[in-house]
Amino acid sequence: MPRYLFTVQNSKPEPDRVEMDLAGPEEARSAAIAEAGEMLRDHRDKEAWPSPEWWVQVTDEEGVTVCRLTVSGE
Secondary structure, three states: OOEEEEEEEOOOOOOEEEEEEOOOHHHHHHHHHHHHHHHHHHOOOOOOOOOOEEEEEEEOOOOOEEEEEEEEOO
16 A cells, blocks of 8 residues: 655644555545645634644655645635
8 A cells, every 4th residue: 555645734833744554646635635624623713823824735655746735714
């Protein structure tokens, strides 16, 4: 099973990085969408966003970008 690196940049100075073994790029994209949804859900009731822009990027074992989701808000 291929390994994918998920990099999440939010309000923290350094991005979070997590590696996952997934069936393929489609599953990796689905996991990135789920992560972005969780980030939005976690901040839905807050008065201020922790950062004006967040992103989730997925790369494969060779470093090729599978997808990048960017969330912006004020």
